[in-house]
Amino acid sequence: MKRSGTPIFLFLLFFSLNLKAQKFEKLIQYVNPLIGTEKMGHTYPGATAPFGAVQLSPETDTISYEMNGKYNGEVYKYCAGYRYEDRTIVGFSSTHFSGTGHSDLGDFLVMPTVGKLQLNPGTATNPESGYRSRFSHQNEKAEAGYYKVKLDDSNILAELTATTRVGVHRYTFPKSDQAHIILDLMAGIYNYDGKNVWTYVRVENGNTITGYRQTNGWARTRTVYFAMKFSKSFKSYGQKNYDGKQVYNGFWRKFDQTKNFPEIAGKNLKMYFDFDTNENEAIEVKLAISPVSQANALENLEKEAGNLSFDQVKMQTQENWNKELNKIVVKGSEIEKTNFYTAMYHTFINPTTYTDVNGEYKGLDQNIHKAEDFTNYTTFSIWDTYRALHPFFNIIQPKRNGDMVKSMMAHYNQFSMKMLPIWSHYANDNWCMSGYHSVSVVADAIIKGNYQGDAKEALKACVETANKRDYEGIGQYIDLGYIPAEKNGTSVSNTLEYAYDDWAIAQLAKHLGETEIYNQFIKRSENWKNNFDKNIGFMRPRLADGSFKKDFNALSTHGQGFIEGNSWNYSFFVPQNPDELIKLMGGKKKFASKLDELFTMHLPDEFFADTEDITREGIIGGYVHGNEPAHHVAYLYNWAGQPWKTQAQIRRILEMQYKATPDGLGGNDDAGQMSAWYILSSLGFYPVAPGSEDYAIGSPAIDHAVLNLENGKTFEIEAINQSPKNVYVEKIILNGKEIKNFTLKHSDITNGGKLSFYMSAKSKK
Amino acid sequence: MKRSGTPIFLFLLFFSLNLKAQKFEKLIQYVNPLIGTEKMGHTYPGATAPFGAVQLSPETDTISYEMNGKYNGEVYKYCAGYRYEDRTIVGFSSTHFSGTGHSDLGDFLVMPTVGKLQLNPGTATNPESGYRSRFSHQNEKAEAGYYKVKLDDSNILAELTATTRVGVHRYTFPKSDQAHIILDLMAGIYNYDGKNVWTYVRVENGNTITGYRQTNGWARTRTVYFAMKFSKSFKSYGQKNYDGKQVYNGFWRKFDQTKNFPEIAGKNLKMYFDFDTNENEAIEVKLAISPVSQANALENLEKEAGNLSFDQVKMQTQENWNKELNKIVVKGSEIEKTNFYTAMYHTFINPTTYTDVNGEYKGLDQNIHKAEDFTNYTTFSIWDTYRALHPFFNIIQPKRNGDMVKSMMAHYNQFSMKMLPIWSHYANDNWCMSGYHSVSVVADAIIKGNYQGDAKEALKACVETANKRDYEGIGQYIDLGYIPAEKNGTSVSNTLEYAYDDWAIAQLAKHLGETEIYNQFIKRSENWKNNFDKNIGFMRPRLADGSFKKDFNALSTHGQGFIEGNSWNYSFFVPQNPDELIKLMGGKKKFASKLDELFTMHLPDEFFADTEDITREGIIGGYVHGNEPAHHVAYLYNWAGQPWKTQAQIRRILEMQYKATPDGLGGNDDAGQMSAWYILSSLGFYPVAPGSEDYAIGSPAIDHAVLNLENGKTFEIEAINQSPKNVYVEKIILNGKEIKNFTLKHSDITNGGKLSFYMSAKSKK
Incomplete structure (x- = not known):
């Protein structure tokens, strides 16, 4: 095309941009964030923007890393906070890992309730004992950048969306003069007593609060700052501090800090904000996070979502998702x-x-x-x-x-x-x-x-x-x-x-x-050969004296010198030089037969148990796809x-x-x-x-x-x-x-x- | 003077500045920072610059706020870290209050030792049980901006000086292949188990470390960052973490963090740095603090003291003191x-x-x-x-x-x-x-x-x-x-x-x-009258119903509605309107007699005990000068x-x-x-x-x-x-x-x- 003067050029540009916008297929309809939320997938169903700092998603339980002084295996199931199998929701927090096999996060759990204020989550078997609520998958919808669920016990519709750094909650309440929004700063994923190093909250005005949560977990030294803005001013607010006996609590004791007190700090805090609501009244909560400061969290909030409604944020983020998905x-x-x-x-x-x-x-x-x-x-x-x-x-x-x-x-x-x-x-x-x-x-x-x-x-x-x-x-x-x-x-x-x-x-x-x-x-890259035992055709642990480990079992992971994979899987881990591996394994034919065996063998239960992070469906024969070491093997x-x-x-x-x-x-x-x-x-x-x-x-x-x-x-x-x-x-x-x-x-x-x-x-x- | 052209003017200016510099009398010779370090003065003897952020001073014990689960009255004596009565020094920390009646601080306790490494301070009665050392006042000198003391047990000469934001230590060692400088991050003034919310140390290189100490004390939420630079590279270093059993310690456990490991974090840490020293070898330690960040602490260090030796800092700070003192x-x-x-x-x-x-x-x-x-x-x-x-x-x-x-x-x-x-x-x-x-x-x-x-x-x-x-x-x-x-x-x-x-x-x-x-x-300023009981001529507590409190004792502070002063002292607290007070007290003559009585009465011991923060010498008759409410009374x-x-x-x-x-x-x-x-x-x-x-x-x-x-x-x-x-x-x-x-x-x-x-x-x- 020959340029024919600025105005027409600009018009054409606009037209082509418009065309381009129209060209996007509506691909987010094919995204189902619930995939992987059951069993071992460890994905979460909530709302996030592409590569977003905020992952706003429901938690279905509050499992502790430790129970009765010992590691609690159950915590592993809750890496992403949500399990499809569960029947109650405890709240909606701002940060989640997607698909990990170890965890952390779950910062700033927010939960709307009505009726008598309850600050404990309660139990799954008796949801009435706390602020949690039953829910059903019939009343749940998860999309890229959007999640909604009906909270059955309180009859509140909860909806979530997010920009890159701001989670936006929308809670549609029944009529109530006892509507609450709880901010549980004690909650967290892979939580335990002592994980909260310090938390701090400051009520900036009638509808804005800021603060931070500092933790000692998978990230040893981590602080997340937040700014939280309600679309409606709260009529009152309060907090409860669960720190228990403090050696020293200074002269802040002059104050009654439990009710309408604008600055609190401690290790184990829960806050609540009270509202009167009309039937179907929606309250929006924007919660921005920052790794730097409360000021930055506020700036993130204002710049990304300050002037946008829930629906506008949802539309914008879903457009962004669609744009990303249209890359293929x-x-x-x-x-x-x-x-x-x-x-x-x-x-x-x-x-x-x-x-x-x-x-x-x-x-x-x-x-x-x-x-x-x-x-x-x-x-x-x-x-x-x-x-x-x-x-x-x-x-x-x-x-x-x-x-x-x-x-x-x-x-x-x-x-x-x-x-x-x-x-x-x-x-x-x-x-x-x-x-x-x-x-x-x-x-x-x-x-x-x-x-x-x-x-x-x-x-x-x-x-x-x-x-x-x-x-x-x-x-x-x-x-x-x-x-x-x-x-x-x-x-x-x-x-x-x-x-x-x-x-x-x-x-x-x-x-x-x-x-x-x-x-x-390139010389170092050949070191794999040093663990290859030609006599048995497997990678095998070797002792300091150069000899191979006795009592070796190529099916077992435990104690055999491997992680998340046995020797049967790891013996193929020479992606940089398959030709040489094939040679050492006896040539192409033998090598292919060995691969055949891998894909067809039966891995006995005792050895499957060694293989972390996967369901029985995560393996094909002895090939473990649910873990990564063999991802190139086929x-x-x-x-x-x-x-x-x-x-x-x-x-x-x-x-x-x-x-x-x-x-x-x-x-x-x-x-x-x-x-x-x-x-x-x-x-x-x-x-x-x-x-x-x-x-x-x-x-x-x-x-x-x-x-x-x-x-x-x-x-x-x-x-x-x-x-x-x-x-x-x-x-x-x-x-x-x-x-x-x-x-x-x-x-x-x-x-x-x-x-x-x-x-x-x-x-x- | 008529201006006679720039060059001569400049010359005269230079001359006059020079004259001015010469004009300063050497007044710091009259400063004795040891005044007030015994009994109730609560001053500290160490080095500080005028209005300095750093107050680098010795601690003579490590008294805890709590002992056996109860408040330990002894802690009060150590508001400034140092007591003249004591015979051992545990180390030199960067921050101290001067003359307060409640306390905090004592950040970053540094102590040089030789011989077998000991990371506990030990006891005053058995200094050998820890890193502390005996000292005597004969070998001690305190000046404005300079402090020195001989540590008798280790034969180390310790000297301190400071810029506004940088404490400079100089330790002159005997010959030793086991010289240590200890950084005790668990130490602190008004300390107790749990006061350290988090501490963090990062070894930047062979002679520089940075980090922070975050506490929950008199200041509820406080973090001090530091940067510390040794004049000589340490030959090795290490740490001990006293946190005890941790619920979760993550994958940092992969490392041996106790020896030459550059990044540590926890609540209860002690670090040490090892040196070989020759006879009379001096090692200087610059320790800068910042309320903002480690980067700022480093910048403070470099900008204020980066190129200065201990002696140069001392000279500069003492000049600054002299300048300030010459204001009168x-x-x-x-x-x-x-x-x-x-x-x-x-x-x-x-x-x-x-x-x-x-x-x-x-x-x-x-x-x-x-x-x-x-x-x-x-x-x-x-x-x-x-x-x-x-x-x-x-x-x-x-x-x-x-x-x-x-x-x-x-x-x-x-x-x-x-x-x-x-x-x-x-x-x-x-x-x-x-x-x-x-x-x-x-x-x-x-x-x-x-x-x-x-x-x-x-x-x-x-x-x-x-x-x-x-x-x-x-x-x-x-x-x-x-x-x-x-x-x-x-x-x-x-x-x-x-x-x-x-x-x-x-x-x-x-x-x-x-x-x-x-x-x-001005109307509100007359409210003092509402507590004045004309019948007895004293300020007196009044109940909600308007009546004056029964069982009133003007000599007692306890339970009488006053703080740090009894009614005898507080009844004169109308500095804004003595004339009116005199009138209410019955005229000038009666008023003067009452003042006479205050200055000549005997305050019985039982009531003296009520009066906080002072020695028996802090009162004259019934007039309490050791506390403030009567400071205007004479x-x-x-x-x-x-x-x-x-x-x-x-x-x-x-x-x-x-x-x-x-x-x-x-x-x-x-x-x-x-x-x-x-x-x-x-x-x-x-x-x-x-x-x-x-x-x-x-x-x-x-x-x-x-x-x-x-x-x-x-x-x-x-x-x-x-x-x-x-x-x-x-x-x-x-x-x-x-x-x-x-x-x-x-x-x-x-x-x-x-x-x-x-x-x-x-x-x-």
Whole structure:
């Protein structure tokens, strides 16, 4: 088009923007946030904006981490606060993890009630004993960015929506002169007596309060500030302090702090706000959070939601979700779309935004920093997400993924230990799981051109992290090439993971022309061989004297040197060099048979019990999909010369492990990793070794997909004749040229174009 | 002088500045910080800069607020951390109150040791059981801005100095390969189990650490950040966490955090740093504090002391002290000068600076604020200091006093309760004592022209504070004109204090032409009459029904409606209207006789026990000088027509209540109030009713004084023939004109000039 003068140009621009807006399909209709809320999925059904700092969602119980002085296993079920199986709701809190296998958060539990004020949640079996209420799934609706539920006991309709940093509650009350909104500052997820280090509340005026909650939990030192604004002034308010006997309570005792007193502080506080309500009167509560200060929380509230009603916030956030979901437009059945877009939704929840609207955030050095040219993120469950989630972002969210690497670099720079994050959690490393997989995320993003920062500095951070001799056996790993089993309970999985990570560092070094570092780390990346026992064909713990551990059982995880996977699964964990692994395992045929055995064996119950975080449905034969270590394994048939088995197994996993029901996920969604696996695999390819530009081709489970890339290009995928029976790939054509090696390159996608799969019911063996 | 061109002008300016510098007398030689450290003075001997944020001083024991589950009276003795009576030192901490009767602080206790590491302080009777050391006063020296002591058990010489925000320690060690510097984060003043809400330490590098201590004490919610820099890198370091069993300790348990681990957090931590030392090797430790952040603490450290050695800091701070002390140059005996300049020193310690070098501070709203055009101060013990300390500042530190009013206004603006401070303590009100005497400080500063802010806004803050109906009986006071004794344990003293405060508000309103407010508050200022029982001639508690309390005893404080004073003392508390009080008490003669009785009576032991905070030496007859309510009383003889008795009593109080010895103060110095009384009274005048421009003339105890005022003028005072016997004032000449009414005006001082007293041994009755 030739530019024909400004006015017409502008008109056309407007028209095209408008067209673009209209072009978005209404994809949020396929998102069902209830998927994964039952059994082991650990997702939450509440409202969040894409990568939002606030995750406003119901809690269905208040299980304590400790019961009678001992660890209470029940707490594990409540990682996300909500369990589909439950019949009561205790309230709606502002922060939740999605799909994790350990937890924290649940800050600022809010609950509306009517009638006699009750400040305790009560019990599930006797909801009348507290402020909780029964509810039923008939009266519940969960959408991307919106949740509603009828609270049966109080006849209150509760609705939730959220901007990035502000949760918006709307409670529609019956007529009452005893309507209350409770703010329970003692509540929390993975809570226990002593977890609250300090809480503080300040009533700013008749409808605004601010404060903070400081906790010592999975994040050792964490403070979340809040600002809370009611659409209607409360007629009165009060608090109860459950701190019990205090050694010293100073001269604040001059005051009656229980009623209409504007400033309270302590460890165990509950507040309530009283209202008179008319029939069907709705009270909206905006609750903004900040990692920095109450002032920032107020600013977040005003800037993001100050002038917006509940309905406006909901519309805006759902538009944002729709925009994000439209980054991939697929054709398929309703159920396929539901699975696909719910997976998209789950991948766009974590990592979460960790900057205020003014760019400020609290760093690991406990100081306030300003993110000048990026959005800072937290909630990096990297052991899970380096595998498929971040690679997926490198395709579909490259700008955000670059910022995530910047966030990791900020973590590294601000951290006393000068390490890239293991599990970044609100200006803490909570040290969950193993490896130093940030280096994979960093390398993959840089190699794929998605990092705008100083790449050499990033490489330096990777190298420094990989050389922390005191961390989880790294020193021994460096000295011996493996970690003696006597020294470390997860000696084998650590060695395997380090070796892959080292390979990723080597790739980055090569990319940056740092030959010396490349040589050093490519050598380290072969260390996996040191734990491979050729005699039995399995990865096996090795002692300091070099001998392999006696009493070894490849089916068991417990005490065998692995974490979240037995040797049967971990023995395939050489994503950086399947060819060499195949050689050591006796060649392609033997290797493929071994894979067959993995997928068909029966894992006895005694060994299943070892495998954390999953239901019995989370495994196929001995292959554990509900945990991550084997996520690449089905693709290894490609290397063994039997790609049709990759195709068949991928389709089997997609079908068996992901269902469009609350109990549809066989294991924790793990901050989006399981969902990212689903998306990529159903598009037909998977990043077996992030840090490589190659994707292994599997079997697409969608009929058609268009990837709308940030660079303005589109990548179209069609799977001709695809069906539940036609799972085998007959031919693959990329922009008119056939792909024969079952490998797609990252640049094939980013350059735009068309990938056509010709599917068949017959394998091409 | 006629200006004769720039170069010569500049030369002359330089010359005159130089002259001015030379002009300073070496007055710090007369400061003895040990005065008041024994018995009830509650001063500390350590190093501080004028109005410094850091008060670096030794602790001689670690007494807990609670012992065996009960309040431990011993803790009271350790308000300032140090007791002259003690024989061991446990360490040197960064923050101390000067002269208070309740306490807190003692942050960041540092102790050098040699030999086997011991992390417990041990006991006074068995110092070997811990890190404490014996010391003797022979090996101790305290100066303004400098303190040194030999630690006998370890043979370490400890020296302390400080800038405004940085404490500098210098420890001269013997030769040792086991030298340690301990940082005890569990130590504190008025400490108890649970007072530490959270502590955090981060080892930045081989010689720098940062962190914070968050406490719940007299200040309910308080966090002090620190940065600590050693002049020599430690060879190793470690920590011990005394938190005991933790419900949850997360994945930090992966690490051995006890040794050379750079980031620790918990409630009960002790750290140590190890060195090899040569004979007489000195290690300097700079420890900066900040109310805002570790980054600010580091900035404070670098900006104030980064490039300075211990000796340079000491020289600079002592020069600053000398400059401050030279604001009044007196002639007198050594002892008189010691008393006088030690009093000056004690008045220039509090309030303390509460802004970082970058102007930031944490406000009562928990947010970070920037003091754009003033220094923000905290540590306002206003019930004490409104009487003489702030009036003294209006003469000799007008700029600072204006900033103190700005600090009070910031407190008011940032506080949820919208009140001027009662006792401002590190972004908290600790609510200690009674009245709303900030209004007196505000009114006095504005009336005397020392406030650069918005005076009408300040008046509004005063009025709002005085109308907080829920605070300590104010509502009843407003409604009934007195506080019913059934409702409030200090009903009479509250009413009397409110009445004076109301008068101060009225004066400010008059000054600003706010007639309506004037009328309202001048009326309220007469409420003292409602507690005056004409039948007995005493202030007396009154019940809700209007009747006076039965079983009344004017000698007792306990249960009689007063605080820190019995009716005998408080009945004279109408500083705003002595004439009216005299009338009600039966005329001048009867009034004077009653004063005579007060000064000559014997206060039986049973009633003395009621009187808090003082030694038996703190009273003269029944007159309690060790507490504040009667501080103006000796001057009331002037109103009764017997000024010679004022003169005699003032000299008696000066002589009996202030001695140049560690036990020289008869009561708490009370953040400088006792010392300010000394200075003003020994100069010959006193502000009986702050808010008035008038000073009552007493009897000067110095021979000669020059007040070097900030406006560039000087006010000279001479007391001709003054001696311990010549205490009576024969004649007073101000700038050649005789003063006959025993009243000096504030403007008489600020206009500069000369005041001559002609003294005699014979009274002029």
